[in-house]
Amino acid sequence: MEKLTNRSVVASDKKMTFMERIYVPAILKGMSITITHFFKKKTTINYPEEKREFSKVYRGQHVLKRDDEGRERCTACGLCAVACPAEAITMVAAERKPGEEHLYREEKYAAIYEINMLRCIYCGDCEDACPKEAIFLTDRIVASELC
Amino acid sequence: MELTTLLFKTIFLFIILLVTLVVAMYSTYAERKVAAFMQDRNGPNRAGPFGLLQPLADGLKMFMKEEIIPLTANKYLFILGPSIAMTTALLTGVVIPWGDTLTIGDHVYSLQMADLNIGILYVFAMVSIGVYGIMIGGWASNNKYALLGAIRAASQMISYELAMGMSIIALVLTTGSLSLHDIVAQQHGMHWNIFYQPLGFFIFLTCAFAETNRAPFDLPECETELIGGYHTEYSSMKLGFYLFAEYVNMFISSAVIATLYFGGYNMPFIDQLGLSSNAVTFIGMGFFFIKIFAFIFLFMWIRWTLPRFRYDQLMNMGWKGLIPLAIFNILATGAYYFFTSLK
Ligand code: SF4
Numbered sequence A: 001m002e003k004l005t006n007r008s009v010v011a012s013d014k015k016m017t018f019m020e021r022i023y024v025p026a027i028l029k030g031m032s033i034t035i036t037h038f039f040k041k042k043t044t045i046n047y048p049e050e051k052r053e054f055s056k057v058y059r060g061q062h063v064l065k066r067d068d069e070g071r072e073r074c075t076a077c078g079l080c081a082v083a084c085p086a087e088a089i090t091m092v093a094a095e096r097k098p099g100e101e102h103l104y105r106e107e108k109y110a111a112i113y114e115i116n117m118l119r120c121i122y123c124g125d126c127e128d129a130c131p132k133e134a135i136f137l138t139d140r141i142v143a144s145e146l147c
Numbered sequence B: 001m002e003l004t005t006l007l008f009k010t011i012f013l014f015i016i017l018l019v020t021l022v023v024a025m026y027s028t029y030a031e032r033k034v035a036a037f038m039q040d041r042n043g044p045n046r047a048g049p050f051g052l053l054q055p056l057a058d059g060l061k062m063f064m065k066e067e068i069i070p071l072t073a074n075k076y077l078f079i080l081g082p083s084i085a086m087t088t089a090l091l092t093g094v095v096i097p098w099g100d101t102l103t104i105g106d107h108v109y110s111l112q113m114a115d116l117n118i119g120i121l122y123v124f125a126m127v128s129i130g131v132y133g134i135m136i137g138g139w140a141s142n143n144k145y146a147l148l149g150a151i152r153a154a155s156q157m158i159s160y161e162l163a164m165g166m167s168i169i170a171l172v173l174t175t176g177s178l179s180l181h182d183i184v185a186q187q188h189g190m191h192w193n194i195f196y197q198p199l200g201f202f203i204f205l206t207c208a209f210a211e212t213n214r215a216p217f218d219l220p221e222c223e224t225e226l227i228g229g230y231h232t233e234y235s236s237m238k239l240g241f242y243l244f245a246e247y248v249n250m251f252i253s254s255a256v257i258a259t260l261y262f263g264g265y266n267m268p269f270i271d272q273l274g275l276s277s278n279a280v281t282f283i284g285m286g287f288f289f290i291k292i293f294a295f296i297f298l299f300m301w302i303r304w305t306l307p308r309f310r311y312d313q314l315m316n317m318g319w320k321g322l323i324p325l326a327i328f329n330i331l332a333t334g335a336y337y338f339f340t341s342l343k
């Protein structure tokens, strides 16, 4: 079988040679490795001050969008909830009353729309399923207290 | 004793105590920084600039924690354990010569609390008593993990104290004195004992790691097997004492190593600079602390490099490795002095 890395070694329980038994060469070798790491650039990203660069397609916090006139787009069709593999979305639909046309674009709207952020796996399927282009996953990081 | 001398000694004692505690405190910070740096991390950097207030925050946390004494524990011994550990750790600093003499007015003061003529033996005695802190604490907890940790600590200490003592015998053969003051005074210039006793130094260093229970010899408290070892049942500042005593021990061991093998406060070529004796003393003291910090760094460097030894490896190395080596070292040193004296 082809080896996965060029660093793999065959384990064996052969008797240690003298050089191995006095440990010192191995210890010195290990110490030389750690000291080089001591001066290496640190990989830590100091989060609130520094931010990691995000990919353009990063999927973060969800939003329900409004249209150009400021009306809610969602019509509470439930397709997103059906599409959701994690079953994270629940909603309660309500009928639009006369006089509320400036608030809701469709005749039906979501009175309550909840996504359980502990269940959500940020797959973006809800975004794909939505026929009204209402729900989107933004590049915002989900704050931990929302969970 | 004159009053001025007494006053000087008292002030000096407090300074030494303070320095020891502060160094130990910041060793905990340094340890975390060194560990982080060796693992390509940043380490504590939130409390104060560069995280410098982290030790204070840690100490505060320790004080605020609930004090728990297990019902089945032996209460007096349970409290006695950490007290012994801390006290003995601090007591050793008394015999270490922190610097040469200081001249104030027409008085000459020695920067050593007590110049015992058996200084080395005193250090050994204190280190040996230190194991009682661990043993009593582990036994009084009435917990099998704590007891296992305590037993390991005791056997490890006994095994390695032998080799350590024997490496010192060879050193005493070369110096001809047990007083730490004399030993340092003899190493003036570049006559550091490390050049005369390299093997002895190596043995001593290894044993110092074992005596301070530092990795790779931290079997008494190995988290992976014994939860916390002897301090499993401890909480609050009693746990803090145990952990802190380890850092005090590390500081003192570094000081002892620097004193015995690296010339203490002696700095090469200081005589050629033509400075006043007080300036020489202060520079020497600074140099001594640089040596100490270098050894503390070495302690940490090794801790974050090596995995823990297995128990049988530990015992094998102590009894079959270091002790024969130490005996050989004594013989070789003795033979050398015997044959050079013949000529
Ligand atoms: S992103 Fe995926 S898991 Fe999260 S709510 Fe949308 S469909 Fe469900």
Ligand code: SF4
Binding pocket: A073, A074, A075, A076, A077, A078, A079, A080, A081, A110, A129, A130, A131, A132, A133, A134, A135
């Ligand atoms: S699929 Fe779109 S329109 Fe339908 S309920 Fe979900 S968000 Fe609203």
